[in-house]
Amino acid sequence: MRQARFASSREKATEAAVEATESAVKENAPKVAETVTQEAPKKAGRGLKRTVIGTTLAVGVLVGYVYATDTRASVHRYGVVPLVRMLFPDAEDAHHFGVDILKTLYKYGLNPRERGNPDGDGSLVTKVFGYTLSNPIGISGGLDKHADIPDPLFELGPAVVEVGGTTPLPQDGNPRPRVFRVVSQNAMINRYGLNSKGADHMAAVLEQRVRDFAYANGFGDHALAEQRVLNGEAGVPPGSLRPGKLLAVQVAKNKVTPDNDIEAIKRDYVYCVDRVAKYADILVVNVSSPNTPGLRDLQATAPLTAILKAVVGAAKSVDRTTKPYVMVKVSPDEDADEQVSGICEAVWRSGVDGVIVGNTTNRRPDALPKGFTLPPTEQETLKETGGYSGPQLFDRTVSLVARYRAMLDITPNTPELIGAAAEATTTVTQVEPDTENVPPVEPPKPSDILPRKVIFASGGVTNGQQAQAVLDAGASVAMMYTAITYGGMGTVTRVKQEMREGKQQQQQ
Ligand SMILES: Cc1cc2nc3c(=O)[nH]c(=O)nc-3n(C[C@H](O)[C@H](O)[C@H](O)COP(=O)(O)O)c2cc1C
Numbered sequence: 099m100r101q102a103r104f105a106s107s108r109e110k111a112t113e114a115a116v117e118a119t120e121s122a123v124k125e126n127a128p129k130v131a132e133t134v135t136q137e138a139p140k141k142a143g144r145g146l147k148r149t150v151i152g153t154t155l156a157v158g159v160l161v162g163y164v165y166a167t168d169t170r171a172s173v174h175r176y177g178v179v180p181l182v183r184m185l186f187p188d189a190e191d192a193h194h195f196g197v198d199i200l201k202t203l204y205k206y207g208l209n210p211r212e213r214g215n216p217d218g219d220g221s222l223v224t225k226v227f228g229y230t231l232s233n234p235i236g237i238s239g240g241l242d243k244h245a246d247i248p249d250p251l252f253e254l255g256p257a258v259v260e261v262g263g264t265t266p267l268p269q270d271g272n273p274r275p276r277v278f279r280v281v282s283q284n285a286m287i288n289r290y291g292l293n294s295k296g297a298d299h300m301a302a303v304l305e306q307r308v309r310d311f312a313y314a315n316g317f318g319d320h321a322l323a324e325q326r327v328l329n330g331e332a333g334v335p336p337g338s339l340r341p342g343k344l345l346a347v348q349v350a351k352n353k354v355t356p357d358n359d360i361e362a363i364k365r366d367y368v369y370c371v372d373r374v375a376k377y378a379d380i381l382v383v384n385v386s387s388p389n390t391p392g393l394r395d396l397q398a399t400a401p402l403t404a405i406l407k408a409v410v411g412a413a414k415s416v417d418r419t420t421k422p423y424v425m426v427k428v429s430p431d432e433d434a435d436e437q438v439s440g441i442c443e444a445v446w447r448s449g450v451d452g453v454i455v456g457n458t459t460n461r462r463p464d465a466l467p468k469g470f471t472l473p474p475t476e477q478e479t480l481k482e483t484g485g486y487s488g489p490q491l492f493d494r495t496v497s498l499v500a501r502y503r504a505m506l507d508i509t510p511n512t513p514e515l516i517g518a519a520a521e522a523t524t525t526v527t528q529v530e531p532d533t534e535n536v537p538p539v540e541p542p543k544p545s546d547i548l549p550r551k552v553i554f555a556s557g558g559v560t561n562g563q564q565a566q567a568v569l570d571a572g573a574s575v576a577m578m579y580t581a582i583t584y585g586g587m588g589t590v591t592r593v594k595q596e597m598r599e600g601k602q603q604q605q606q
Pocket of ligand 1: 238239240241243262263277286288290292348384387427456457458486487488489491556557558559577578579580581
């Protein structure tokens, strides 16, 4: 009964609800229709809004990408450099960050690069070792110690990138902290002590780079493909893998190799050469780092000649059609006349092709501008052991380049060199001599036959005018390191632009 009553009252309630709903629907029907007709343009408006926002974002990202990846963007110098300095009070941390970020950005095609082919006008073209380089600017050894980033460095605009120095066995270098900034001077002091992952590691990295290049350029993915690229079949120098550019690889000895065992030292350099020379356009022999005890003593004529001869011999036996050129990097501190002439003698006697003048200095040069007093913290920093680098080196670099130029231009008439000149002549002159009618010919003078020694300048170059000054003093390439750490990723582009402007002003 209760159930029947409950059921009939539920039915009544349902009927009432249905009636109420119907009347509500009737009432609201015109309103709903109105709302629907109003929603349609709203939806269309929302779609348009989304499109506008999406397009703006996409354009913003594209503009941001184009701007941030252009070496001319001032954000690199005035935004990134101070930010990195603030985030990494330890200069070595900043160095690692810089290398890592450049490596990662390059992997994803987001690295800063020179746009618009500024070298294309040919105004900075120069000849080095028979190669025509797009410009005379280089990045010095030590910035890319383990050959992690030669390609992103090339994309910053230099024609020469030097990687290393590498040692035969891996070594840690000195304990940290070992790199210090002297911010008021845009300078640095470092005592890294040639930290290296070893020549085998560097050879593996460089080999992989060639393999990747060979594969990307249709040569295949095998040892033969690598060899074809190294033999020049890709039409690019085997080290840089880029037209108009050269890769230099720096080699050094291990700290534990005894300073007085010249045979062991030669073995160290030759070991490195045997591993990495295949992948280099230029081999650089480092005898000038101030942070490996005894290394600079190897600049004395006798040991230097022995080491360089060994390196030149090893470089000639590289399994590649063209052999790498060999340069020696010398110190700016061993600058007495007899030291410079002793080094030049070793260069001529060993057959090395050129000299990089110079490296960091053990001196603490006067502050710039003249009379400037360093803040107390920086005066303390100057007491740190290590090599000093930065703009204060510049004047000494120019004068040392000029002195090396003058001394290297005097080709000694030693029996060895007369022999070398005669050999060079006979390979050029293939014609049968007419012994009856031609008077006996004087043997060729080495100075007429042998190529001029090449000089690269390193030390304190920060702008286009200074780069031009070291070239005018007799260098073929002006290299930079510290200027890049203070000027950022656009430094090479800026320096080249300043050189171009300087040349234009001269022509007017
Ligand atoms: C942090 C740091 C590490 C360096 N490491 C090396 C190195 O491994 N081998 C080398 O020959 N020079 C090394 N250098 C010296 C530079 O290549 C360059 O010759 C020197 O700094 C002078 O040039 P700059 O005034 O343009 O920096 C290093 C310099 C700095 C600042």
